[in-house]
Amino acid sequence: MTVHSKIGTDTHEARTRKSRRRTFIDRQRKSVRAFVLVPVIREAGNGRSGLSAEERLEEAVGLARAIDLQIAHSGVVRLSRLRPATFFGPGKVEELRALVEAEQAGLIIVDYPLTPVQQRNLERAWKAKILDRTGLILEIFGARARTKEGRLQVELAHLLYQRSRLVRSWTHLERQRGGYGFLGGPGETQIEADRRIIGDRIDAIRRDLAAVRRTRQLHRESRRRTPFPIVALAGYTNAGKSSLFNALTSAEVVAEDQVFATLDPTMRRLELPFGTAILSDTVGFISDLPTTLVAAFRATLEEVSHADLILHVRDIAATASEQQKKDVESVLADLGVDAQAHDSKIIEVWNKIDLLTEDQREALKAKAAWQERPVVLISAATGDGLNDLKAAINDRLSQGHVIRSFTLDASEGALVNWLYEHGDVQSRQDDPSGSVTLEARLAQADLQKFEYMMTKRTGDGAISSAH
Secondary structure, three states, rough: HHHHHHHHHHHHHHHHHHHHHHHHHHHHHHEEEEEEEEOOOHHHHHHHHHHHHHHHHHHHHHHHOOOOOOOEEEEEEOOOOOOOOOOOOOOHHHHHHHHHHHHOOOOEEEEEOHHHHHHHHHHHHHHOOOEEEEHHHHHHHHHHHHOOHHHHHHHHHHHHHOOOOOOHHHHOOOOOOOOOOOOHHHHHHHHHHHHHHHHHHHHHHHHHHHHHHHHHHHHHHHHHHHHEEEEEEEEEEOOOOHHHHHHOOOOOOOOOOOOOOOOEEEEEEEEEEEEEEEEEEOOOOOOOOOOOHHHOOHHHHHHHOOEEEEEEEEEEOOOOHHHHHHHHHHHHHHHOOOOOOOOOEEEEEEEOOHHHHHHHHHHHHHHOOOOOOOOEOOOOOOOOOOHHHHHHHHHHHHHEEEEEEEEEEEHHHHHHHHHHHHHHEEEEOOOOOOOOEEEEEEEHHHHHHHHHHHHHHHOOOOOOOOO
């Protein structure tokens, strides 16, 4: 008893320390005055991923607020071209330096990928911490990760990102002497040592995640042996996936009006007229999602690619909804899901119609009627359209399946087990004589296989009419 109590106390103390540390970090973030800068480069066209400058700024500010930063200033910075050393031109660097000093900003967010040299030089010029788009998204993921798997994935992405930026940490050694052969100068030695440490940790995390991937594969194979199809929610971050997940399953997944509220996949039963399905909530997508995150979260994202049906949840009230759709489909394509295919397993769910006027809703209904793939208009917040969505899911999952009744003798236990493994048994009646009558939903191919097995073993295979 004493040992168990000691372990329980240690675990509680560890959790308390983590909670206090998280609270301290949150307070630190809230006390930091941040600048959000969105560069628009003339030679690169209108903007990143087809978004307008205003849409990019709105998204970048939303990302910054997702980790409770205090936004002191935000704006679009128009550039004729990129400067290799400082990203911005000398005049713009000096102009922004004066603004940073006047506002006493401690963090500058640049919504664009910066090279290590650009990041280092801007930090020197502005005497403030610099985060580019990739770094900001990594910070958000780090703040959101809760499970062991999620923390491993975030740590891997952080290490892959930081490995290329080690030179920034050792600039104070740049002017020291070099070396010959295998012995470099002190700066080189320290950098190489850090690279080895990071490399070893990356290898260890990848081994752990490979084990997670194998476990997920085993879980998927186990689910395939059961008759329950998988329905996955996918969509742009903050499109309302978790709210919809809660509305459909009466779950209590964290659903907040902020980006990347969900990082760790969650699964719940979804009851339909068709039968039972498994609904999976997954991490949200975003334009220009860092490749390090795509690689780190591949084990999680693969849940979407292996689903029997994908619900692409869209914030239809967002001004950038069409561009967000393209960004999501781009990530799906990387996962091997062709959203444009004629036999695509995707239903588009146009969410947040409660934020639209009646005229806008009617216009959307007319637009939805002309879409090539199924479209359902809903509001996860009010419940409007959820019955239509369940009906659409039910229709799609029931395609190619039939319900049949089978009466089997007591000696046909193997056939009874086969039905449970390959079909969805809707009801069962056990007769005092030992025979059993099962009503099961089966795919056409499984039905043909079962009828053949019954004919071969019983000679006639008592099969009732279909429902």
